[in-house]
Amino acid sequence: MEEADVVVIGSGMGGLAAARMLAQFGGRRVVVLEQHYTLGGMTHEFSREGRFRFGTGLHYIAANAGPFLNFMTDGRVQLQPLPDDYDLLHFPDFDFAVPAGREQYAARLKERFPAEARAIDRYFRTVRRATVGLVARNIFSSFSAPVRRLGFAAAELLSPATYRTSRDQLERSIRDPRLRAILAARWGLYGTPPERSAFGYHAAVPTTFFLEGTAHPVGGPHEVNRIVLEILGRLGVEVRARQQVTAIRTENNRVTGVDVEDTATGRRYRVNAPTVVSAAGVRNTYAMLGREQPGLPSEPSAVMLFLGLNRSPAELGPRGENHWLIDDGHTVYVSFASLNNPAARHHTVEILELVDPSTFDRWRGTDPEQRPEEYRRLKEELTERLIARLDKQWPGIREMIAFAELATPLSFETYQRSVLGSFYGLAATPERLRSTVAGPRTEVKGLVVAGQDAWGTGVVGALSGGLMAANVVLPGRQVGAMWRALQKASPKPLPHKDGEWQGYLTVAAVEELTPSIRRIRLAAMGGGPIPFTFRAGQYLKIDLPVAVEPIERSYSISSGPGVTDHVEIAVKREPDGLGSTFLHDELEPGQALRVTGPVGEFVWEHEDGTxxxxxxxxxxxxxxxxxxxxxxxxxxxxxxxxxxxxxxxxxxxxxxxxxxxxxxxxxxxxxxxxxxxxxxxxxxxxxxxxxxxxxxxxxxxxxxxxxxxxxxxxxxxxxxxxxxEAFVSGRSRETRRERAHVIALAAEKAGVTRFNIRDDDTTFPCSPGQTVLDAANAAGEPFPQSCGEGACGTCRVRIVAGAYETDPRGMFSTEELAAGWRLACQTLPTEDLTVTLS
Known part of the structure; x- marks a missing residue:
């Protein structure tokens, strides 16, 4: 049995947002339990054939992601804008390109439909009012029951368009059926067709949220969740994968904790907590409570086809915009994600079609590895139909396909644990808007809902739902501090002037210096000054995408610190070097590389003498x-x-x-x-x-x-x-931690609880797995030191007797090594040591 202040169920963006707010502003001990083996919900990615990486839910977001996402990533998320015409609608007999910018969008609609000019202006005014109505309704959903009832009634009274169906509102506003078709086309962004969806969702998601353009995360969707998880780790939030919550425990209608199964080991345990935040969806939450499901309209699911290509789809015309193929009652969404991610090494396409999950009822509950032949045949038929539709739109794309895999609603049930594979949570209907279960509050004290069901569809909608959950849990003063911090969040990635920066730089130029040495110029994404300063002699750590998981290599900066619009490195080809051969043979201008730095103490600053x-x-x-x-x-x-x-x-x-x-x-x-x-x-x-x-x-x-x-x-x-010069990478630190762990385990088996280190003046203890420098500092012994990472050589110590493991890092001469000189920050004793500083 374990204890926590808060248990969060699910590591999607809603659960992670709630976890951060409760830890940072509430000072709570938070444990996040994720049933999948991969963290991040629909921001996670998966790989195939050792080269293709696919996103699962985040295909594009607003070009200005706003303060919420920027706060969650500490301003570190980097976005690559999609083309100005970011959504291309393909109808059977005409096409329409949706441009970035309200004025540009309205102007293009009026140019195409001049007779509807006044109706178009009225439509955008209605969109604004309907979006405000949706926001008001969602905010009221976080209040107590009496306020919630009054707020819901007021929101519908003041903004009736929010609650009408999208088809009803469009038929009231627009006469031309083609214009209605254009305005209704992108309902796939929230999953409920116009005849059923509430216009408030249609006004907010495809229209208002994307009105000023769209973007894709540099590095892919996984980059968002990687940054968020790193920040949560610094806040002390514990995030566990493969942890299936089997029940939410209550007593006297108050939550007391959760029962959990570790699916990796089969271990069952309970976590007691006075607060549980469920980011697993309303229907799953009610199932874990053992209560009757809410009476709301059913949700659609989707099939998604993931394609890996052996050539760039840009050869056939696409430039990174999204395409909506609309005919025969079907809407197929096509995303060329790799064209929008300058860090992508291999090209991919993701195709989504919303479907009725009942189509797959006959195979529901069967073992994914043993489903019958008819299921496989259906997947093959769906795959072929979608590929044929793509090849009709872009003749020749079929020949580019090197890999294809289809996910069905059963796939989303397995990996996402969504009810009937629902892709967007609760259906975006008027009934949802009027329901008291669609929001962060529940009838159980201490139990709140986060994620899409607490606000709206999509990754940013789920994030907003996490904020609403925190809004319910935190007391007034802490809520105020949270919202003040969110309002101050920068709308753009923040430059880092001191310490290590981490993010993507673009390859601006490549030059052959010698037959074996190549100079590479790196610049800020989108231009402008590089987002950090450095000192002469420092180096950068660069992740190189030579495989599905990148390798980290360190390269010295060759350019001077007085240059602010770029930074340069020089790389020698090593015949057997994975990193150098990639940089010499495959790297091209325009590609983005993830960089950490500047790093190192091998620096020079102006001083007299030779x-x-x-x-x-x-x-x-x-x-x-x-x-x-x-x-x-x-x-x-x-x-x-x-x-x-x-x-x-x-x-x-x-x-x-x-x-x-x-x-x-x-x-x-x-x-x-x-x-x-x-x-x-x-x-x-x-x-x-x-x-x-x-x-x-x-x-x-x-x-x-x-x-x-x-x-x-x-x-x-x-x-x-x-x-x-000595390079220090995350890999070298990880290796030292691994060796320290092995030493500690060996000592534990031998019954050793401490080693003794004797220097010139005294003796002090060293725990197994602790470096000499860490032990000296813990004992208050005055050892010379600077970087603590083996880069500067300041913590030189001569080992006179005793066994140890170390990394000399090229800091010593052959004679010094023979005499026992080592770096205290790199030396791990395996028995008692005798050392001297002279």
Whole structure:
């Protein structure tokens, strides 16, 4: 049995929004339980064949996602605008393109239907009033029962159009049947056809919400949920996958907690909590309570066809806009998601058609792996019909298809746990608007509903439902703090000026510096200044999409910090390197890469004395940034660059170095070419002429750096004057955590609770799995330190006796390693240690 302040059922955007608000503004201990093995609800993605990535529910959102989504992502969500004509409607005998902007949309409608000009103006005024009516109704749904009843009545009285069916309202407003067809066409965005849907939903979703244009998350829908989950982790919210809530427990009509099954292990347990937020939908919530289902109209479901293409669909005309194929009583929605995601490496298409879930009743409840042949044949027929419809619209697309998979309402039941595979939650009908169960409040004290059923359809609708749930749970002062914070949320991604930034940069240019070295220029998405500042000598960590899961690689910045509209890296091709071969063979301008940075302590700032820069091969990259910074600062002191390469042809940045010599009067450049016949290396004799230096920056292959450090030490160069480059990535931190865990488990089995570390003056304890530096800090021992991540080399310690695991990171000479010098922040004792700082 466990205890929590709040249990949230479901990790869709509604559940995550409620979790964040209750943790951040209410100080609650929140546990989120997700039945699926993937977190994020309909913002999650899945992959096929090791290359194709598909979104499941988020295809496009408003171009200005508004304060709610920006608050949930701390302003970090990056959006790629769709074309101005973002929705193309294809009727049997005519087409219509929906443009971004209310004035542009109205003008295009009037141009097409001049006789309806005044009716079009009235229509948009009615849309505004109906949207206000829907918002008012939804806000009232979060109040107590007496206020809710009065509010519902007032909303319908003041905005009757909100409650009319869409067909009724359009027939009252518009005479021309073609114009009515255009205005009604995109009901698939909320799932209920015009003859049944409430006009308030039609006014709010396809019309008002998308009125100023649309966009797609850079990096795909998963990027939204990745950022949100990361933020929740910092707030202490625990999110668990594969946890099926089997029952919501109540006592005297008050919620007391939930019963849970861990579907990965079969373990059953209970979490006691005075507050339960259900983002699993109203119908599922009533089922978990064991109560009768609400009497509301049934919801539609959908079939979705996921296609992977071996070529770009842009060859056939699409440019990223959405297409609605409307004929024979069917509406098929087509999204070319990969054209709207500059980070996508492979092209995909997602096709949605709303269907009656009863079509699949005969197979409901059967094992997904053992469904009969007739089910497979139906899926094949539906797949072929949808592909044929696409090929009719874009002849030749069939030949591009490398992968196809159809999801049916049974798929949504299995993975989403929605009732009868309903895609959008409760049907968007007038009956829903008048129902007291469609909203965040329930008849059980302490139990509230979040997600689509608490507000409206779609990811942002679900997010709004999460805010409504928090609105119900939090007391007045905390609610006020929440809404004030939401109102201040930036409508655009926030620039990060200090510390590490994470987001996408676009590849602006690629240049071959040498036969084996390529320079890559990265710029801000959409132009403007890059969203961070950096110091000369720092590096970036870049996720490279070489497989379904990207690999992280670190690359030094070669451009100077004085340049603000781009940042550059240089990459040497390594024959067996996954990252470098991708960057050399496949990367093209226009692609987006996820970047973390700037990182590193290998930095230079203006100071007097002789600066000695030593580079081996591509190790010259961060030193170019140092030289650019020195030139921008008007540095006049002596700078010596010793650059080692194999051949003259392989010297990178040669042209730039000549230009820098013109700007830096004290710059001396010496090349060492090591190819047979030259025999020129940066050895002891070569360094002897430069031993009277103030500061040394050294970067190159690890073996070369070890040798050079040894030479400099023998020449009397102070060790703390020598600075070396060391990359620190999330992978290296993860490896250290994994090793620490293994050491801790081994110690536990052996009955060891602590190791002892003895230094020059005292002895202090070290828990198994703790680094030497962490143990020293916990004991209050004064150890030299700076970055704590192995990048700066400050926490040097010499191990005299004892066993340990470590990562030397190229910070030491061969002689220093033999003498036992290590980094305290990287060293994990496996028995008692004796160390010294001298």
């Amino acid at each position: 600066l000695l820069l030593i580079a081996g091969g591509i190790g010259i990259t961060p030193l170019m940034s140092v030289l650019a910074a020195a030139a921008d600062a008007g540095h006049t002191g002596r700078i010596v660059l010793l650059a080692g390469c194999r051949t003259e042809e392989e010297i990178p940045f040669r042209g730039e170095l000549k230009q820098l010599q013109g700007r830096l009067p004290g710059l001396e450049v010496v090349y060492f070419l090591s190819q047979v016949g030259h025999g020129s290396r940066i050895d002891l004799e070569a360094l002897r002429a430069y031993q009277d230096v103030t500061r040394v920056h050294l970067c190159g292959p690890a073996a070369m750096m070890q040798d050079v450090i040894g030479h400099l030490t023998s020449l009397g160069v102070p060790r703390d004057a020598v600075h070396t």
